[in-house]
Amino acid sequence: MMISDCRMMKYKKNKEECMEKVSIIGSGNVGVAAAFYLAEKGSANIMLIDKLEGKAEGSALDLSEASPLRGYNIKIEGSSDIKKIKGSKVVVITAGKVRKPNTLRLELLEENVKIIDPIIENIKKYAPNSIIIVLSEPVTAMTYYAWKKSGFDRMKVLGVAGKLDVTRVCEFVAQELEVTPIEVSALVLGGHHKFMVIPPEFIRVCGIPITELLPADKIKEIISKAREAGTEILSLLKRQTSMYSPGAAIAETVGAIMSDTKAIICAPTCLDGEYGFKNNCLDVPVQLGTDGIEKIIDLELSLSIREQLQESANVISKTIESLGI
Secondary structure (H helix, E strand, C coil): CCHHHHHHHHHHHHHHCCCCEEEEECCCHHHHHHHHHHHHHCCCEEEEECCCCCHHHHHHHHHHHCHHHHCCCCCEEEECCHHHHCCEEEEEECCCCCCCCCCCHHHHHHHHHHHHHHHHHHHHHHCCCCEEEECCCCHHHHHHHHHHHHCCCHHHEEECCHHHHHHHHHHHHHHHHCCCHHHEECCCEECCHHHEECCHHHCEECCEEHHHCCCHHHHHHHHHHHHCHHHHHHHHHCCCCCCHHHHHHHHHHHHHHHCCCCCEEEEEEEEECHHHCEEEEEEEEEEEECCEEEEECCCCCCHHHHHHHHHHHHHHHHHHHCCCC
């Protein structure tokens, strides 16, 4: 056997036999961005799914052809056949209508329920042991819907919102203080956009409380900017929403599960008494591992933050009630 043949066999084995699979349903901008970041992590083979024939296949081919330049060695496929999610460790749902300027996330609820309902049925059928990650808007309500409709353990269904919001807070703090974003940590609770709760006491730079580094009015300004970050991008791009930052947030979330890193992130999580809430889905800090959510971290919060969290929870609860599940 020639050396090149041996290398080819090893290459094929690495791609097809040694890695678990992540499926991304929805090959729009966010789905493809997430696939690219996941490819660079190299922790799983990727299956892109899109109902529009050729869309997922084309994106998968494009991503695969970048592998010699970017150095990743995984299998990337695309299909319009949702049966191809079979055997997935994680299934990410990015499919759904996206916001347009002057449109609220909650207005997408009815349309996106119709879109993800058959998707969840197919996940139950073809990937019943998978972990579901939801990005479809409004993400907290859609995550709750995915949990209820799937019948999965609540620790195997989560959303992507808090990780994205935390990233934005960290970036804005880093800009203000002229430090690298990796030196900043933060926490986001509750809902997305104007319903997110950002406790200043949990924003730190190299372990130093932000209250020691910036005045209260500047901190308030940063929090307000973080709440409106997605809307600002939408208003500038007009016809599309953000893609790179949510794609990166998905990749970090999936990566923590696939690599069993025990990372603690903020994510929309279905609650059963944590933080005093039941039958609701809020961004809270969770520890991720190979089984999905391994621990929900129930923090002691100040009275002011608890009141804000209650207000956010009330809004989300009403949205969930409108789903009738």
